[in-house]
Amino acid sequence: MNGKLRLPPLNALRAFHAVARHKSLRQAADELYVTPQAVGQQIKLLEESLQVTLFERKGRAIEPTESAVLLAHYVEAGFSEFAEGVRRITRSPYRDRINLNTSPYFATNYLLRHLSEFREEMPGLDLRLTTMIDMPDFARDEVDMTVQWGYGKWSDVECTLLVQDPKIICCTPEIGAKLRKPADLLDYTLLDTVKSKHLWNDIFQHLGVEPGEQHGSIGFDDAASMRRATLQGIGVGLLSPHDADTDIRSGDLVAPLGRNILDDMPEEQVPGFYLLVPRGHLRVQGVAALHRWMVAQDWNRELFPKHPPTANGG
Structure with missing residues (x-):
């Protein structure tokens, strides 16, 4: 015995990697082109090898144990490194390609305005842009980096805020005429995005409104x-400043409680667009160059007018 750690079989780790992501033996089997029974055997082999329980059955579903969640973090990082290394050294026409994924809103309202500058500064970089609302799987989707909307609470990746996305409470003039105080919001349907479910609650707390019913x-x-x-x-929506100002100027919407009523919300409650990249990807020269360029941009430049509308759109 020399004390060297003996790693489990690679096939067992591959099966675990798939099951941990899908939380389903069948979906993992579909990904690996094997039967669910074969995947189950690999998981059993891995548990016996490690002497650790990784999944617990709850009816037809399986749930990862605390040990599985911890192991999945390292296995995901390992397979991402494997995939990146193979992709970079193989003689593929895509080896010099950098794949950038962003949310559709960021691509349309921010990135496209800067692409000509990007081509001027890095003419040799072969950039491929995709848009996706949900967080991509870096390995499966062959994504080098992504821009996601949220609050910066991502782990296991390099996370950098590119631009904040504060919200303005907006509605049609007809609804706005009946909104005199923050508590009146409770009388209307509140609109948001599925990724910002707690934003209205944060706003109510900030405005001193008890949600009640x-x-x-x-x-x-x-x-x-x-x-x-x-x-x-x-209903009443939460719009980004550029959209809100455009619709207020046209008279289609108003900011009934004042355009700036949410300006002093705590920083941690203000969402934004974040650049996420696995740390291992930054070892690649092209990815690192694109990351530096993205971080260095003033994404608000030329987006907002010098004289935005006043509180109620005047």
Whole structure:
């Protein structure tokens, strides 16, 4: 015995990697092109090898144990490193390609305005841009880095705030005429995106409003759909400043409680767009160069007018 740690079989770790992500033997089997029974045997082999229980059955579902959650973190990082290394050294036409994924809103309202500058500064970089609302799987989707909307609470990746996305309470003039004070919001359907479920609660707390009875709300997959619902008078929406100012200027919407009423919300409650990249990817020269360029940009430049609308759109 030389004390050297003996690693479990690679096939067992691959099966664990798939099951941990899908929380399903069948879905993991579909990904690996084997039967669910074969996946189950690999998980059993891994548990016996480690002398640790990794999954617990709850009816037809399986749930990872605390040990599995911890192990999954390291296995995910390991397979990501494997995939990145193979992708970079193989003689593939894609080896010099950098794959950037962003949320659709960031791509449309921020990134596209800067792409000409990017081409001028890094003309040799082969950039491929994809858009996705949900967080991508870096290995499966072959994504080098992604821009996601949220609050910066991602682990296991390099996370950098690119630009804040504060919200403005907006509604049609017809609804706005009846909103005199913050508590009046409780009388209307509240619109938000599925990723910002606690944002209205944070706003109520900030405005000193007791939610009381459960207020009605509708969550949308993306900000564009929520904006259209607000314009149609379905309820009261939370719009980004650029969208809000555009619709207030046109007279289609108003900010009934004042455009700046949420300006002093705590920083940790203000969402934004964050650049996420696995740390191992930054070892690649092209990825590191794109990361530096993304972080260095003033993403608000030329986005907001010098004289935005006043409180109620005047």
